[in-house]
Amino acid sequence: xxxxxxxxxxxxxxxxxxxxxxxxxxxxxxxxxxxxxxxxxxxxxxxxxxxxxxxxxxxxxxxxxxxxxxxxxxxxxxxxxxxxxxxxxxxxxxxxxxxxxxxxxxxxxxxxxxxxxxxxxxxxxxxxxxxxxxxxx
Amino acid sequence: xxxxxxxxxxxxxxxxxxxxxxxxxxxxxxxxxxxxxxxxxxxxxxxxxxxxxxxxxxxxxxxxxxxxxxxxxxxxxxxxxxxxxxxxxxxxxxxxxxxxxxxxxxxxxxxxxxxxxxxxxxxxxxxxxxxxxxxxxxxxxxxxxxxxxxxxxxxxxxxxxxxxxxxxxxxxxxxxxxxxxxxxxxxxxxxxxxxxxxxxxxxxxxxxxxxxxxxxxxxxxxxx
Numbered sequence: 465x466x467x468x469x470x471x472x473x474x475x476x477x478x479x480x481x482x483x484x485x486x487x488x489x490x491x492x493x494x495x496x497x498x499x500x501x502x503x504x505x506x507x508x509x510x511x512x513x514x515x516x517x518x519x520x521x522x523x524x525x526x527x528x529x530x531x532x533x534x535x536x537x538x539x540x541x542x543x544x545x546x547x548x549x550x551x552x553x554x555x556x557x558x559x560x561x562x563x564x565x566x567x568x569x570x571x572x573x574x575x576x577x578x579x580x581x582x583x584x585x586x587x588x589x590x591x592x593x594x595x596x597x598x599x600x601x
Numbered sequence: 602x603x604x605x606x607x608x609x610x611x612x613x614x615x616x617x618x619x620x621x622x623x624x625x626x627x628x629x630x631x632x633x634x635x636x637x638x639x640x641x642x643x644x645x646x647x648x649x650x651x652x653x654x655x656x657x658x659x660x661x662x663x664x665x666x667x668x669x670x671x672x673x674x675x676x677x678x679x680x681x682x683x684x685x686x687x688x689x690x691x692x693x694x695x696x697x698x699x700x701x702x703x704x705x706x707x708x709x710x711x712x713x714x715x716x717x718x719x720x721x722x723x724x725x726x727x728x729x730x731x732x733x734x735x736x737x738x739x740x741x742x743x744x745x746x747x748x749x750x751x752x753x754x755x756x757x758x759x760x761x762x763x764x765x766x767x768x769x770x771x772x773x774x775x776x777x778x779x780x781x782x783x784x785x786x787x788x789x790x791x792x793x794x795x796x797x798x799x800x801x802x803x804x805x806x807x808x809x810x811x812x813x814x815x816x817x818x819x820x821x822x823x824x825x
Contacts, residue, residue: 469750472648542740542747546763551754555747561652562737565673568728570664571652575620575642578629583640585618589668592615592716596661596677597649598602600627601783601794 468497468532470554472574481529482549488529498554500535507535514539570595602659606709607639614666615716618642620649622658622780627792646753650780651746654738657779657812663715663725671715671725673735678708679812688800704815711817724817745775752785779811 466480466487475497479490495501499509502525506515514535516524524531532554536543542555564571570593574584585593603617617639621628625643632641649655653662653674661677662670682700686693693701715722726734752767768785775781782802786794803811 467754469754472646474754542744544744544747544751544767546751546755546760546767551751553747553750553754555743555750556651558738558740558743561654561743564652565654565735565737566732568670568731570662570668570670572668573649573652575644575648577640577642578625578632583618583642585664586668588616588618588664590614590666592613592666592671592719593664594603594606594615594617594661594712595620595649595653595664596603596617597620597622597655597658597780598631599622599658599780599783600631600792601623601786601788 466549467551468493468554469551470498471556473497479529480552486531486533487545487549487552488526488531490528491530494530494532498532502530602635603639604635604637606712607637610713610716611638613716616640620644622647622650622784646750647746647780647784650778651738654736654742655780656775656777663712665719670731670735671720673726673731675734676812676815678705678815678817680704681811684803684811688795691795707817708815741774742778745771745778745781748774749781749784 465476465478466482466489468475468477468480468489475493477489477493477497479493481488489497491502500507501509503513505513507513507530524534533543533552536554539557540559541557543552544555545552570585572584572586574582576582585595603619607615607617617637619637619639619641621632621641621643623643624645628641628643644650655674657676659677659679660674662674663672665671680701680703682693682697682704685697711722711724715724719725748767748771752764752771755761755764755767765785768781772778772782772785783794783799786798787796788794789796
């Protein structure tokens with residue numbers, strides 16, 4: 465079973481297949497793992513769409529399967545995986561992170577406390593927040 | 602660390618969110634000892650560090666009621682006084698302790714000023730000043746975080762050697778991140794990464810800071 469890591473999500477994908485340096489998986493698994501789904505315009509999430517380059521559909525789509533790494537590299541996002549191709553990270557590029565920071569809106573996140581209860585930054589709207597990091601090390 | 606500040610300002614529409622860039626098991630004893638009443642969240646993948654381009658602890662950012670930056674991510678009041686400590690006993694001289702405390706107290710006083718005065722505080726930046734101080738990631742940093750994520754997953758599965766290689770690659774791609782390096786470094790009996798490799802890395806900084814100096818002390822509003 466191949467594991468896909470994207471942002472905070474960790475998804476096991478039964479449909480995933482490795483072909484050469486590429487990872488292919490069913491469109492439904494792709495949507496579940498990353499929020500990106502296949503539409504007539506291309507691969508889309510919200511208002512953003514990545515069109516499939518003309519004449520190269522076979523490099524991106526094969527029946528039910530999508531070449532997720534091809535889409536990811538086309539968006540200039542980092543793709544890294546382990547030596548045995550079991551764990552794939554679909555990263556987020558610096559431009560997207562930088563744009564978010566330069567909006568001067570503090571990026572939202574959802575993280576657990578020790579009991580597993582999830583807290584988001586957005587839930588603190590209406591308060592001043594000191595967001596502070598620490599570590600045991 | 603922030604409990605007394607939080608307790609005294611909690612009725613003024615202020616909260617602390619503490620992010621442990623750590624495993625839950627490593628953070629738990631500290632949280633149970635301090636018994637904070639503000640949210641203490643566990644971030645083993647250093648997701649917040651990736652979102653906010655943070656490189657060390659403690660770093661912090663001030664966020665207003667609308668969710669916008671008041672001060673960008675920066676050193677949360679720590680000084681570099683520790684660099685002069687006795688490296689065997691980890692003891693600091695009274696002067697070094699005074700320097701460390703002064704830095705911390707100035708930072709906490711600045712937070713209090715902002716909570717009380719809002720945008721009128723001398724420590725609240727305008728947008729131009731925030732943009733000027735905002736640290737942005739590059740492609741190597743983005744890839745370093747992907748490698749770090751892979752490394753933590755490998756570690757979780759007991760694949761220690763491969764995890765170590767991925768941590769190493771993350772550190773190579775993002776050498777300025779102490780958080781990435783220390784998370785993976787050898788720890789002493791107290792769980793601290795303060796062995797010879799740490800000090801060698803600190804010494805290699807030369808004149809460069811470990812904690813970026815904070816322009817809180819005697820700072821005029823939006824001065825460079």
